[in-house]
Amino acid sequence: MARGIPESSPIAESGAESAAATGTTPLLDRIQTPHDIRGLTLGELRLLATEIREELVRVTTQNGGHLGANLGTVELTLALHAVFHSPKDKLVWDVGHQAYVHKLLTGRRDRFHTIRQEGGLSGFLSRDESEHDAFGAGHASTSISAALGMAVGEALKPDGERGRCVAILGDGALTGGMAFEALNNAGNLSIPLIVVLNDNEMSIAANVGAITKYLNRVRTDPRYGRARQEWERLAARLPQGEFLIELGKRMRDSLKEFVYHAMIWEELGFTYIGPVDGHDLRATVEALRQARQVAGPVFLHVVTVKGKGYAAAEADVERLHGVSAIAPAKQSTSTLPSPPKYQDVFAKTVIQLADEDPRVMAITAAMPTGTSLNKFAAVHPDRFFDVGIAEQHAVTFAAGLATAGLRPVAAIYSTFLQRAYDQIVHDVCIQHLPVIFAMDRAGFAGDDGRTHHGIYDLTYLRCLPNMTVMAPKDENELRHMLYTAVSHTAGPIAVRYPRGAGLGVAFDEELNALPIGRGETLRRGDDVALLAIGAMVAIAERAAELLDAEGIAATVINARFAKPLDEALFLEAGRRCGAVVTIEENVTQGGFGAGVLETFAGAGLRVPVRLLGIPDQIFEQASQARLRERAGLTPAAVAEAARAVAAAARDDVATTKTNPATPRLVELAG
Secondary structure (H helix, E strand, C coil): CCCCCCCCCCCCCCCCCCCCCCCCCHHHHHCCCHHHHHHCCHHHHHHHHHHHHHHHHHHHHHHEECHHHHHCCHHHHHHHHHHCCCCCCEEEECCCCCCHHHHHCCCCHHHHHHCCCCCCCCCCCCCCCCCCCCCCCCCCCCHHHHHHHHHHHHHCCCHHHCCCEEEEEEHHHHHCHHHHHHHHHHHHHCCCEEEEEEECCECCCECCCHHHHHHHHHHHCCHHHHHHHHHHHHHHCCCCCHHHHHHHHHHHHHHHHHHHCCCHHHHCCCEEEEEEECCCHHHHHHHHHHHHHCCCEEEEEEECCCCCCCHHHHHCCCCCCCEECCCCCCCCCCCCCCCCEHHHHHHHHHHHHHHHCCCEEEEECCCCCCCCHHHHHHHCHHHEEECCCCHHHHHHHHHHHHHCCCEEEEEEEHHHHHHHHHHHHHHHHCCCCCCEEEEECEECCHHHCCCCCECCHHHHHHCCCCCEEECCCCHHHHHHHHHHHHHCCCCCEEEECCCCECCCCCCCCCCCCCCCCCCEEEECCCCEEEEECCCHHHHHHHHHHHHHCCCCCEEEEECCEEECCCHHHHHHHHHHHCCEEEEEEEECCCCHHHHHHHHHHHHCCCCCEEEEEECCCCCCCCCHHHHHHHCCCCHHHHHHHHHHHHHHHHHHHHHHHHCCCCCCCCCCEC
């Protein structure tokens, strides 16, 4: 029996262990609150861990979700809730995609089957969802900062009301500079704070960088653990005078310095505990109890296995980090291949461009598979850079490459590029550097939900000087836009494209540079103009077909560029049709449609305009199709808006004829 956990403890060994592979979860079904865990024996907790893994596999393979990350945190989560008392004690999970077990243990067992479904539980943490979700975030490296802020708040409370604050983050999150900014601040403040490093050698892909190499050395070198145990046995036999205690501390610290040169965490002001086997419940509970007793900041290093307990996930941790929902079986006689994903078309095109131009470099921020740049890395390894979860560094690194005459392509999800906004402004735009931004997952992200929707980029990039912003109508146009971007040297240029498969269009044999700031007219009519950008062009074309069946002739324009706009084309269409609808999968405030209004106002053109885009609200998880329906971005909704604005234009013309002094309507709706 390990020291600190006697047999009489509620979490002690039990002879009740048995195979729990029956598919039932009797122990898990009994857990309504974290308090229920603290009455279980150690053996029951191990059985509960088995049941939790069964439930994780069952639900995530049905709904989709983060499987490997959660399988690896089962024992750690149980230990956390056995030692700490949520919600008084604050458990802050970095990103939150590894907190499914936390959800199961905090009153959401009966709704767990709805995770990542429309109207169901979020796949991340949400303060709106549970009092046990101390902080909701979907981006990495934020947990220590948030937990430190909470710890300061707790320190201001009376002694009896204070709770402990615990940040739990993966080793991949330590590649983000924000984590080290928080560690530096926490060590300086010296107030109670526990940082639990869940070290599984993986984030979504294999971790990179010097910190990962350092952790590998700490994790694998047995000398420190053996030497510490020997010293503790020796010190236990010595007289317990204050001098010897202090001497012992100095000798122990010197031993650590000798073995590891310097323990970075203790240099930052933390008490270091570990490494601890994160799948050993007894050891993890004991380590957390020790950490709780320390009056200052503690760094607890826990080693886990991503995908633990599920052979397929352990064998392929990258592929099963997240799994897709099981699609309903379909009967199909089609022999046509499925359209390629936008991310794959992107990677294949960048490889082609790099084959032809040795200046082309590819950068990702810990998403080589998500962006498909792993394919680029296989062909051009010396020109591929995975900088870790460090979007700010990725952008400024790309700026540095550009100063050397290279053509850096920074492939970063739209939602994650938000994290590097200052670098885009200060290090790229102000210096007029030709960095290429490839913004994957632009628009609705689907079941990843509110923290991952890429619905702000047209707005936050369109306002920046020297920036060019493009969005393709299909996967073939994406190829031409990437060629355009590499050919463009007059400043930074961005191309946004959606998650998922393309439209299945044919590819042109040759790549061509598109004229900057020029759109194209796909359909001509004189009753209403539909100005669309990106994935919404196909929606506009289908809406025009619906209108045509009613005798309403619509012009459909593929804008291509959100900046600079094709002002001449838009003004001609507005004057000829007298009614305009803009369509974008971006927030309407400051987006593409707002740019059209600015153009019309600047030219003195007063026509009815309806802006269709994403309204000013938070959208939770649902399918992309359902989210577009809720935002009014469907062919039927576009057609309805076109009817209304065309009718308003007719009424406006009639009113003007009868009363010429009446000003014409500028905007029907926003």
